[in-house]
Amino acid sequence: MDDSPSDIVYGQRGALPVPRNVVPGDLSTEPESGEQYMLRVRMEAASIPNVVVANNRRQLLLTSNPEKLPLVGTSPASHCLPLNSVAQPSAKWLSDFERYFAQQRRHFRAALAATNIAANPDVPGISQAKEWRTYCYNISDGNCQMLATLAHIDQPMTMRLLKWMTTWLSKDQLRRVEAIWLWYLLLSLDSLLDHEDTHALRELCRALLRIRSIVATSFCQERGEEIASLNILVAAVTRGYRQRDLE
Structure with a gap:
């Protein structure tokens, strides 16, 4: 995915690349393909507020006396490190x-319905967690292959992938590939x-919150995009699926 071509909308390589020959079409109608859906998403994303780490606020990302984080699934989100207001x-x-x-959920599900599915897609079996991990982390055809994969699997398998x-x-x-998969999986859920x-x-959500609390204390200013991705995924759970008590 790092070798994806430049994004025609933003003029730089994006996390969700779109082929140059794709056009947005009539925005009042459902997208005709997964690629057209992603182009519309990228265009619309520019119109909503960004949540990033300001370049001149490095000191605000520092906290004192960091606590040891609990294992995933054993403690509520309140055990995360305090989150600075900048993040x-x-x-x-x-x-x-x-x-x-x-x-976006409505549009994405329509895009999945419009995605061509191979008769015998080359994906792991429903219980092959190790093989699925290799498949997800080494996917080569970007968002097109991800869309085809999600169009092929059912709701139980989608939830199983989220758990894994x-x-x-x-x-x-x-990681970028994790953020993209999680975003697609959350959009495709019933x-x-x-x-x-x-x-x-x-x-x-708790796992993402714990990662965010650590990333927000980092000295590396370049991790602002990572915090933005974490904020988006956390909000997808807390607002998209009504789990606001985790915010």
């Missing part, structure tokens, strides 16, 4: 994002979730 989304951003996420992805996350960073599914989403 905290505003109330307005969260409110705007809630509406944005609901809209939670265990695959490291304690102190969110709105009707049972208790077990909701619990899995909350565990994912």
Whole structure:
């Protein structure tokens, strides 16, 4: 994915690249393909507030006496390191994002329905966690292959991937490929979730919150994009799936 071509909308390589020959089409209609959907997402993303780490606020990212973080799934989000205000989304951003996420879920599910699915897609079996990890982290065709994969699998497998992805996350960073997969998985979920599914989403959110608390204390200013990704994914759970008590 790092070798993806320049993004025609932003003039630089994006996390979710779109081929140059794709056009947005009539914005009042459903997207005709996954690529057209992603182009519309990239265009619309420019109109909503960004949550980044300001370049001149390095000292605000430092905290004293860091506490030892608990293992994933064993403690509530309140055990995270204190989050500096520079990395905290505003109330307005969260409110705007809630509406944005609901809209994107509708469009994304329509894009999945319009995605061509191979008769025999080359994906691992439903219980092959190790093979799925290799597949997800070494995917070569970018968002097109991800869309085809998600169009092929059902809701239980989508939730299983979310659970596995939670265990695959490291304690102190969110990789780009992880952020993209998690964003797609959260968009593709059905709105009707049972208790077990909701619990899995909350565990994912807690893991992301713990990573964010560590990233926010980093000296590296270049991690602002990572914090923005974490904020988006956390909000997708807390606002998109109504788990606001985790904020």
